[in-house]
Amino acid sequence: MSDDLFARTRALFDLPEGVIYLDGNSLGAMPKAARERVRRELDENWGRELIRAWNTAGWIDMPSRIGDRIGALIGAPTGSVMAADSTSVNLYKALNAALRLAGPRKTILSDSGNFPTDLYIAEGLIGALDRGYQLKVVALEEVTEAMDETVAVLMLTEVDYRTGRLHDMAALTAKAKALGIVTIWDLAHSAGALPVDLTGVGADFAVGCGYKYLNGGPGAPAFIYVRPGLQDEVAPVLSGWMGHAAPFEFDLHYRPAPAMHRLRAGTPPVLSMAALEAALTVWDGVDMAVVRARSIALGEAFIQTVESLCRELQLASPRDPERRGSQVSFRFAHGYEVMQALIAEGIIGDFRAPDIMRFGFTPLYLSPGEVEAAARRVAAVINQRLWDQPKFRARNKVT
Amino acid sequence: MSDDLFARTRALFDLPEGVIYLDGNSLGAMPKAARERVRRELDENWGRELIRAWNTAGWIDMPSRIGDRIGALIGAPTGSVMAADSTSVNLYKALNAALRLAGPRKTILSDSGNFPTDLYIAEGLIGALDRGYQLKVVALEEVTEAMDETVAVLMLTEVDYRTGRLHDMAALTAKAKALGIVTIWDLAHSAGALPVDLTGVGADFAVGCGYKYLNGGPGAPAFIYVRPGLQDEVAPVLSGWMGHAAPFEFDLHYRPAPAMHRLRAGTPPVLSMAALEAALTVWDGVDMAVVRARSIALGEAFIQTVESLCRELQLASPRDPERRGSQVSFRFAHGYEVMQALIAEGIIGDFRAPDIMRFGFTPLYLSPGEVEAAARRVAAVINQRLWDQPKFRARNKVT
Numbered sequence: 001m002s003d004d005l006f007a008r009t010r011a012l013f014d015l016p017e018g019v020i021y022l023d024g025n026s027l028g029a030m031p032k033a034a035r036e037r038v039r040r041e042l043d044e045n046w047g048r049e050l051i052r053a054w055n056t057a058g059w060i061d062m063p064s065r066i067g068d069r070i071g072a073l074i075g076a077p078t079g080s081v082m083a084a085d086s087t088s089v090n091l092y093k094a095l096n097a098a099l100r101l102a103g104p105r106k107t108i109l110s111d112s113g114n115f116p117t118d119l120y121i122a123e124g125l126i127g128a129l130d131r132g133y134q135l136k137v138v139a140l141e142e143v144t145e146a147m148d149e150t151v152a153v154l155m156l157t158e159v160d161y162r163t164g165r166l167h168d169m170a171a172l173t174a175k176a177k178a179l180g181i182v183t184i185w186d187l188a189h190s191a192g193a194l195p196v197d198l199t200g201v202g203a204d205f206a207v208g209c210g211y212k213y214l215n216g217g218p219g220a221p222a223f224i225y226v227r228p229g230l231q232d233e234v235a236p237v238l239s240g241w242m243g244h245a246a247p248f249e250f251d252l253h254y255r256p257a258p259a260m261h262r263l264r265a266g267t268p269p270v271l272s273m274a275a276l277e278a279a280l281t282v283w284d285g286v287d288m289a290v291v292r293a294r295s296i297a298l299g300e301a302f303i304q305t306v307e308s309l310c311r312e313l314q315l316a317s318p319r320d321p322e323r324r325g326s327q328v329s330f331r332f333a334h335g336y337e338v339m340q341a342l343i344a345e346g347i348i349g350d351f352r353a354p355d356i357m358r359f360g361f362t363p364l365y366l367s368p369g370e371v372e373a374a375a376r377r378v379a380a381v382i383n384q385r386l387w388d389q390p391k392f393r394a395r396n397k398v399t
Numbered sequence: 400m401s402d403d404l405f406a407r408t409r410a411l412f413d414l415p416e417g418v419i420y421l422d423g424n425s426l427g428a429m430p431k432a433a434r435e436r437v438r439r440e441l442d443e444n445w446g447r448e449l450i451r452a453w454n455t456a457g458w459i460d461m462p463s464r465i466g467d468r469i470g471a472l473i474g475a476p477t478g479s480v481m482a483a484d485s486t487s488v489n490l491y492k493a494l495n496a497a498l499r500l501a502g503p504r505k506t507i508l509s510d511s512g513n514f515p516t517d518l519y520i521a522e523g524l525i526g527a528l529d530r531g532y533q534l535k536v537v538a539l540e541e542v543t544e545a546m547d548e549t550v551a552v553l554m555l556t557e558v559d560y561r562t563g564r565l566h567d568m569a570a571l572t573a574k575a576k577a578l579g580i581v582t583i584w585d586l587a588h589s590a591g592a593l594p595v596d597l598t599g600v601g602a603d604f605a606v607g608c609g610y611k612y613l614n615g616g617p618g619a620p621a622f623i624y625v626r627p628g629l630q631d632e633v634a635p636v637l638s639g640w641m642g643h644a645a646p647f648e649f650d651l652h653y654r655p656a657p658a659m660h661r662l663r664a665g666t667p668p669v670l671s672m673a674a675l676e677a678a679l680t681v682w683d684g685v686d687m688a689v690v691r692a693r694s695i696a697l698g699e700a701f702i703q704t705v706e707s708l709c710r711e712l713q714l715a716s717p718r719d720p721e722r723r724g725s726q727v728s729f730r731f732a733h734g735y736e737v738m739q740a741l742i743a744e745g746i747i748g749d750f751r752a753p754d755i756m757r758f759g760f761t762p763l764y765l766s767p768g769e770v771e772a773a774a775r776r777v778a779a780v781i782n783q784r785l786w787d788q789p790k791f792r793a794r795n796k797v798t
Contacts, residue, residue, distance in 0.1 A: 014446050016446070016447045016449070021449060023450045027445075027450045035441045035442070038441060038670060039441075041617075042429065042434045045617075046429045046616055046617055047413050047415070047434065050415070050418070050422065050426060050428060050429075050747060051425050051426045052742070053617065054617070059617060085484065085485075085665070086484075086664060086666055086667075087666075088639030088640065088641075088664045089484065089639070092637055096527055112651060115640075116640055116650060117639045117641075117665065119652070120638045120639060120640060120652075121637070121638060123652065123653045124634075124636050124637060124638030125636070127634060127636075128528065128636045129528065129529075130528075130530075137651060211666070217669065217670055218444075218458060218668075218669035219666040219668040219670075219672070220668065221668060222665070235523075235526060236523060237524070238491055239519045239523030239526075240485065240487030240488070240520060241487065241515055241516035244515070244519060248752070249752060250515050250751065250752065251515060252511060252515060252518055252536060265488055266484070266487035266621070267485055267610070268485075268618045269617075269618040269619065269668040269670075269671035270616065270671070271618075271668075271670045271671045272668035272670045272671040273618070275670055343451070348450060348451070350450065352649065353648060353649065
């Protein structure tokens with residue numbers, strides 16, 4: 001049953017021969033529908049309709065249409081998600097709004113497993129506002145304890161980009177709520193990877209990425225969510241014309257558009273938006289719980305095979321699959337060289353300094369057989385110290 | 400000689416049959432190179448190279464490569480322009496940096512001919528900073544007089560989006576400099592439309608648009624310029640990981656990248672970037688002074704023909720072509736209906752409330768014969784009150 005489903009979704013992707021792709025957590029593979037859609041935008045819309053396509057091809061509504069498709073994957077109601085800008089820029093919008101809503105409190109709480117851009121953006125905003133805000137970054141396991149009534153905003157990424165470790169979003173959000181802390185969740189490694197229920201957990205803001213598990217293409221537009229009850233309280237900081245109540249009236253003063261529309265800033269990059277919109281059609285008829293079950297099965301199989309064949313690696317991810325996102329990471333001193341050797345063979349994962357090898361599992365296009373084959377090669381490359389052999393290095397151009 | 404040039408550049412574009420396109424000031428036509436390049440990004444890079452394409456296809460350096468190509472068109476030295484985000488977002492970056500550089504002064508001076516998003520963005524930033532900044536918006540002709548030592552930042556768009564009226568960028572920048580005012584120029588309707596010399600005039604910051612006269616595609620990424628001497632003084636407000644000194648070291652703290660690289664924020668939308676990069680190749684071997692001369696000739700011919708055939712229109716653009724950008728605007732009470740009727744015939748300009756019909760002239764792909772034909776149809780539609788006739792309205796679906 002689920003095999004049928006994944007055979008069907010696999011056929012929706014265009015994957016190169018001879019490659020086992022374990023890096024969908026960094027850049028998702030290309031859905032055929034995305035390629036066809038972008039070609040159509042070029043040939044039929046930009047090329048033939050020109051400026052008229054903003055209406056005739058519906059370009060103007062892409063950010064909200066895409067937002068609704070993403071919303072369906074993360075437990076967000078229609079009209080509560082907007083596709084726009086990059087994750088960094090959306091986090092800036094969310095954090096500025098969250099600090100305003102939080103009143104006089106001055107602390108932004110995050111953890112050292114957050115993706116660095118989130119921390120950088122917070123630093124930039126704090127510097128610009130210059131009102132005594134501070135960013136407090138604690139270890140992953142200290143977040144719960146660090147929450148108290150001095151904290152204005154809790155800003156976390158659900159899935160640690162290095163290890164795949166999963167925060168307990170429901171419990172942390174509930175505690176934050178009880179303490180009057182505004183919450184911002186970064187779903188970069190969650191959306192399309194596992195079930196997310198923004199409504200159920202009561203998150204205030206969320207942002208996330210279009211180019212990882214959503215397969216929207218390189219640098220695809222990101223998204224932003226605001227809890228419906230808060231949307232009309234948000235005073236947009238990036239108050240561009242596309243977020244104006246009447247952008248084509250060209251008023252001299254800004255009036256925020258209703259609800260989420262105010263979270264738009266400038267003109268959206270249509271070609272990249274189109275790829276993302278079409279990519280999201282691969283989720284039609286796909287149950288995220290089934291994807292999650294398969295992702296766990298793939299990850300478990302990978303760990304078991306690697307560890308049964310090779311004793312040198314240290315699992316960097318939580319061993320309990322319920323505490324992991326859709327990736328498995330191993331620590332290894334020669335991880336960089338091993339990954340280069342694997343990539344040279346067409347087994348594509350990635351490496352994060354100082355010593356983490358990451359392998360992402362994307363059930364929509366990755367089969368159990370491929371995962372098994374990849375695990376065997378990982379073990380073999382290490383056991384034979386292949387990356388160290390001059391002949392191998394020369395043949396595979398390992399540098 | 401210049402006919403040969405423009406016959407050559409015209410052949411670089413894919414334009415629909417039966418259309419005379421006078422809206423390149425809103426969305427530039429599609430260069431064939433842009434279409435081919437985006438197809439290649441899909442088929443060869445995203446589709447085959449996947450994550451590796453960030454290096455193998457040079458995605459990572461696109462923002463600065465594109466920036467340099469744009470820089471060559473606006474008098475900016477290599478390394479002083481970055482392609483990124485939208486014009487609105489780039490203006491936000493520039494304005495925040497400019498206010499910091501301006502010290503204790505509190506006034507942002509602009510004019511009512513500025514494109515509204517610039518004013519909205521200033522309002523949003525002022526609200527967020529909450530430090531007593533004020534936006535002073537005067538009439539176009541009052542800008543010079545309004546400059547004094549209370550003004551922190553002069554923020555203007557060189558070409559008025561409605562009328563095409565051109566500011567005297569050199570004189571205004573010189574006066575600003577003498578008064579210690581930091582300058583931000585929006586080149587949305589200038590870049591690719593007329594010669595700009597950012598270095599020569601001594602502008603501090605500039606932003607602009609990739610999808611108008613640069614033909615980068617719908618919602619193409621925008622650009623930002625910072626005067627070389629200022630770049631290292633800019634503390635980026637949108638301090639995302641792509642602007643970090645070492646983005647792949649994943650430090651927990653932000654350190655700005657050298658010079659313009661710090662003006663990048665998040666991951667760039669590669670497909671839209673690729674279209675823009677390829678679109679800029681049409682400028683190879685094109686002298687902007689020759690483009691400007693042709694643009695003036697086209698505009699003058701258009702005005703002369705329209706006015707000789709039709710007495711009802713009022714020229715909204717300056718009559719002196721040296722005071723105009725690359726567009727001609729007429730005021731007419733029924734301008735909206737006239738434009739709809741023209742568009743239904745394949746003569747595509749646009750309309751800006753309350754009564755302005757805009758016609759953009761893009762010598763790279765627009766011929767004198769087309770301009771003459773368009774002018775005759777404008778006059779005929781008005782003289783015959785075509786838009787008012789039930790048969791015409793029904794046939795052309797004018798609503």
